[in-house]
Amino acid sequence: MRVSTRSFYTGIQERILQLSDDLKKINEKISSGKNLSRPSDDPLSLIGAIDLRRSLSQIGQFRRNIERGESWLNLSESVLSKILQLVERAQEIAIQMASDTQNSQTRAVSANEVGHLLDQAISLGNSRLGGVYLFSGYRIYSPPFEKTIIGGVETAQYNGDDNDFKIMIGKEETLTVGKNGRVVLLESGIFDSLGRLKQALETNNLDGISEAIGRLKEVQDYLNKEISDVGGRAIRLEGKKEILDQLESDLQERLSNLEDADYTKVIIELRQKEIIYQAVLLSSTRIADLTILNYIR
Amino acid sequence: MYGIRSVLDIAKGALLAQEKALAVSSHNLANVNTPGYSRQKALLESNAPISSLRIKIGMGVRVASIIQYVDHFTIRNIYQKTSSYKEYETKSSILSQMEAIFNETREFGLTQAMNEFWRAWQDLSNNPGGIAERTALLTKGEILALRFNSMNDDLIQIRGELNNNLGLSITELNRLVKEIAEINEKIVMVESSGTSANDLRDLRRNNLKKLSELVGNVYLEDENGALKVMTSTGVMLVNGNHFWQLSQKGDEIYWNNIESDISYRLRGGKIGALLDLRDEVIPQTLANLDELAGTLIREVNRLHAEGYTLLGETGKYFFENFDGDDYRGASAFIKLSEDVKNAPNNIAAAGDSGEPGDNENALRILALQMNPNIEIRKWSYEDRGRTVSNEIQMTSLDHYYGMLVGEIGILAGEYNENKDFSQVLLNNLNELRDSVSGVNLDEEMVELMKIQRAHEAASKLVALADEMLRSLLEMR
Numbered sequence: 019m020r021v022s023t024r025s026f027y028t029g030i031q032e033r034i035l036q037l038s039d040d041l042k043k044i045n046e047k048i049s050s051g052k053n054l055s056r057p058s059d060d061p062l063s064l065i066g067a068i069d070l071r072r073s074l075s076q077i078g079q080f081r082r083n084i085e086r087g088e089s090w091l092n093l094s095e096s097v098l099s100k101i102l103q104l105v106e107r108a109q110e111i112a113i114q115m116a117s118d119t120q121n122s123q124t125r126a127v128s129a130n131e132v133g134h135l136l137d138q139a140i141s142l143g144n145s146r147l148g149g150v151y152l153f154s155g156y157r158i159y160s161p162p163f164e165k166t167i168i169g170g171v172e173t174a175q176y177n178g179d180d181n182d183f184k185i186m187i188g189k190e191e192t193l194t195v196g197k198n199g200r201v202v203l204l205e206s207g208i209f210d211s212l213g214r215l216k217q218a219l220e221t222n223n224l225d226g227i228s229e230a231i232g233r234l235k236e237v238q239d240y241l242n243k244e245i246s247d248v249g250g251r252a253i254r255l256e257g258k259k260e261i262l263d264q265l266e267s268d269l270q271e272r273l274s275n276l277e278d279a280d281y282t283k284v285i286i287e288l289r290q291k292e293i294i295y296q297a298v299l300l301s302s303t304r305i306a307d308l309t310i311l312n313y314i315r
Numbered sequence: 316m317y318g319i320r321s322v323l324d325i326a327k328g329a330l331l332a333q334e335k336a337l338a339v340s341s342h343n344l345a346n347v348n349t350p351g352y353s354r355q356k357a358l359l360e361s362n363a364p365i366s367s368l369r370i371k372i373g374m375g376v377r378v379a380s381i382i383q384y385v386d387h388f389t390i391r392n393i394y395q396k397t398s399s400y401k402e403y404e405t406k407s408s409i410l411s412q413m414e415a416i417f418n419e420t421r422e423f424g425l426t427q428a429m430n431e432f433w434r435a436w437q438d439l440s441n442n443p444g445g446i447a448e449r450t451a452l453l454t455k456g457e458i459l460a461l462r463f464n465s466m467n468d469d470l471i472q473i474r475g476e477l478n479n480n481l482g483l484s485i486t487e488l489n490r491l492v493k494e495i496a497e498i499n500e501k502i503v504m505v506e507s508s509g510t511s512a513n514d515l516r517d518l519r520r521n522n523l524k525k526l527s528e529l530v531g532n533v534y535l536e537d538e539n540g541a542l543k544v545m546t547s548t549g550v551m552l553v554n555g556n557h558f559w560q561l562s563q564k565g566d567e568i569y570w571n572n573i574e575s576d577i578s579y580r581l582r583g584g585k586i587g588a589l590l591d592l593r594d595e596v597i598p599q600t601l602a603n604l605d606e607l608a609g610t611l612i613r614e615v616n617r618l619h620a621e622g623y624t625l626l627g628e629t630g631k632y633f634f635e636n637f638d639g640d641d642y643r644g645a646s647a648f649i650k651l652s653e654d655v656k657n658a659p660n661n662i663a664a665a666g667d668s669g670e671p672g673d674n675e676n677a678l679r680i681l682a683l684q685m686n687p688n689i690e691i692r693k694w695s696y697e698d699r700g701r702t703v704s705n706e707i708q709m710t711s712l713d714h715y716y717g718m719l720v721g722e723i724g725i726l727a728g729e730y731n732e733n734k735d736f737s738q739v740l741l742n743n744l745n746e747l748r749d750s751v752s753g754v755n756l757d758e759e760m761v762e763l764m765k766i767q768r769a770h771e772a773a774s775k776l777v778a779l780a781d782e783m784l785r786s787l788l789e790m791r
Contacts, residue, residue, distance in 0.1 A: 024350075032742065058723075065718070082438070
């Protein structure tokens with residue numbers, strides 16, 4: 019084919035421009051460390067990357083939720099354990115005072131102590147986590163338990179509601195972290211039992227004291243059940259957290275496979291293009307020197 | 316009469332012919348780098364012989380004509396491919412601007428704003444009474460709305476730029492059309508005397524190539540050498556020395572100032588590309604973005620209005636609400652409602668009470684993010700916006716947006732590939748054209764040497780004839 023001088027030179031220009039463009043793209047990859055710099059680079063990978071990034075963002079959020087849930091459950095567990103200790107102490111007192119060796123005076127002193135135990139139990143029931151009452155149901159800003167006297171017996175009334183506080187720990191997966199105080203504490207009969215024990219001690223009523231021993235045993239069983247329930251939920255959170263950790267590192271790896279440039283590959287590509295570029299420059303100048311003008315005078 | 320004098324005539328003719336050939340070769344040499352130049356050649360022809368008794372003796376040489384090397388078939392192909400190359404080049408450059416709007420390869424963009432919006436709902440669900448969480452949610456909601464607003468702005472702005480660009484292209488087209496008509500007239504005039512108007516034809520071909528960059532066209536040449544040019548859909552632009560102009564008014568394009576939109580009939584080239592983008596790609600993208608914003612408003616508000624605020628009120632909207640199922644303009648419209656703006660307590664996180672610990676509605680709203688069964692329409696604009704259709708999809712909001720980004724990426728990729736492909740085709744065709752029409756310096760140099768020798772020989776002939784005449788005259 020005839021080759022015109024102009025198309026010979028424009029050909030050189032075009033090839034050099036094409037190579038410059040290739041080099042620019044490789045350089046972009048190297049400097050950003052990313053394979054994808056615009057949607058058209060690989061639309062399908064990009065959609066995948068968007069999905070992965072959304073999942074990662076969700077996982078991050080679930081972990082935050084779980085952390086909040088964990089502190090909620092941990093505090094609940096320690097509060098309930100402390101209340102359980104109070105009940106055990108009350109039980110000891112009751113057993114001790116049921117003995118014939120005690121008299122109305124010692125029982126009156128003990129009644130005082132049981133009164134303190136009741137106050138402590140109420141105040142523990144009003145425990146807060148970051149300004150939020152643990153056992154109020156949805157009424158998180160008002161203390162759930164308030165001391166009151168029903169039928170001459172000191173006890174506590176419940177001012178919260180019957181809702182449980184849930185958090186989201188996964189897609190369509192919620193977990194109750196804050197059981198309402200009615201279920202957790204009030205229905206155990208703890209306040210009532212302590213109040214009755216106090217009254218029995220004050221009135222030196224032996225039957226009442228031994229009745230209280232039985233009731234306090236039930237309260238202990240109830241609280242133990244609640245504590246193990248809290249523990250069970252904490253274990254579930256722990257497990258969920260491990261699953262999320264695993265999932266997160268899997269997703270991170272997949273995202274990195276989609277997005278991140280493979281340096282070895284890119285650098286080899288760069289070397290190849292460099293060599294081609296130099297070769298084109300060399301051959302172009304060589305051929306451009308070939309002209310009849312060098313031979314005629 | 317045959318004799319020494321006729322030898323002088325032959326020598327004179329040869330000198331003149333070689334000088335003409337030299338002029339043509341020099342012209343070629345001078346135009347080695349002129350785009351669109353077709354090399355010319357002086358066609359030499361021997362003069363008719365004269366008879367001297369029974370023998371015929373040749374009477375030397377003359378330049379019969381100066382021809383151009385032109386491959387009409389390839390050139391027609393070049394115009395067509397020029398139109399499609401320009402079309403894809405324009406589309407791919409505009410699409411790369413749109414890609415920047417939808418660039419989700421970095422960690423900002425709508426996806427990020429949406430993710431943060433949903434996370435703010437999560438945080439609120441963890442502490443539904445918290446004023447800090449509520450304020451943060453309002454901020455994230457506002458950022459999301461602003462992100463939609465600015466994407467809408469950017470798209471509208473690109474559309475405006477397209478229309479401006481269209482105006483400039485039409486001005487350029489009018490100029491070319493007028494010039495082609497003028498050249499037509501000159502060519503007819505020059506060629507009526509039997510010579511070929513080579514350089515004028517080069518000029519006209521250049522103009523036709525520029526016209527092809529602007530719009531797809533067809534042309535035919537009549538017996539007088541004048542061109543008739545129309546768009547590929549038959550809108551007449553030039554006929555001989557007549558020409559018709561286009562004008563732009565708003566979104567419409569008129570032919571010959573007749574107030575009826577013909578933009579639909581402009582296909583291919585830069586103008587065709589701008590119209591395709593203006594009337595298909597951009598409105599479709601906008602419609603789908605509006606659909607996403609509108610659906611987000613609808614879904615969030617529907618749940619939000621059912622929930623209870625911290626003050627125990629219900630029926631409040633989160634985003635400014637709108638009625639009906641026409642979502643056009645929703646991405647520009649989206650903003651926080653007057654209900655919640657500056658009033659974080661009015662966020663309805665609660666499901667059935669005004670209690671500060673009730674997070675049921677927050678949980679319901681944040682579940683929207685993962686809900687794969689949200690009804691959302693997918694719009695398509697075809698046939699320059701004459702066919703607008705939608706199909707209802709059941710998908711998640713995130714997925715819908717991902718699809719939107721993917722669509723733009725795929726389109727941009729397709730245009731890039733088509734651009735590269737038509738570029739390769741065009742390069743091949745240009746090489747083919749240049750192999751016929753282009754100037755090769757070495758070839759011309761040899762041609763020059765040939766002419767120079769012939770000229771020397773003819774000069775020698777003059778000297779020889781002169782000497783012979785002198786010897787005749789010196790005879791005594």
